[in-house]
Amino acid sequence: MRIAFAAALLAVASPAMAHPHQSVRLTPRQAAAALQNPLLQDAGARALTHLIGILLDTRVGPAGPLVAPDAHIRPDDTLRDLAQRDDPRFEEHFHHDSRQALAKAGAVAGGAAAQAVELKRTAKRLDAALTPLLDALASNN
Template sequence: MRIALALIALIVAAPAVAREPARPTPEQAAAALGNPLMQEAAARALTQLVGIVLDTRVGGAAALDPSVRPDDTLRDLARRDDPRFEERLYRDTKRAMGTAAVVAGGAAAQAREIKRTADRLEAALAPLLGALGDTERY
């Protein structure tokens, strides 16, 4: 009996599991961007990806720029201008996500307010359109 109930539960749940994951609402996106753990993970991931690019050897540019040594990488060149640029990139990424969370939260609130205004305008226009004999939505 338990096996039968488990099979029925699997059959009923299968379509829900097979569906695409739901897209986050603007509020959920804002919350994720504002989550310090998410900010930390994104900053680490971006720093790691940038690190891969920074390991690119650019010694061939020595012919164009005598300050470039044969075994220099992009990291070497960037550190000459700012020895702490990777640290700053990490910190700035976290900060940018916090800012994006605030912006996304504001945009979500504004979208709700615009929808509310549009609904009110539609309700106000309905009698006018009806009086004109227009039965279709505009």
């Protein structure tokens, strides 16, 4: 799940990285709402699954005996081969976990945006309460 969560964050950042000349500015609330959209979650999970697929095609056979001598890694094995040995439905599970991670990131972002508003409100109230005290201290010095 940690890999999926990190990949979800990459998916959120990737549109801005893919088009550095275009500035996409989302408020925290907009980002949270986007991440809570099931269509975006599915599209993001598909994109992440595709990116992971590219990485999974990396051949690791030549380094296998050096890294894991008891793993029985064949010369033509890829990361996909190794992942599918542990879980034949690895990519399907990765897609599902990525989608859940995007949903969780949306929920966290939504909570953080709401909390930020409340923290600003509290800071204003504290400032209003402390200003007369600080003014009184400054005038006595």
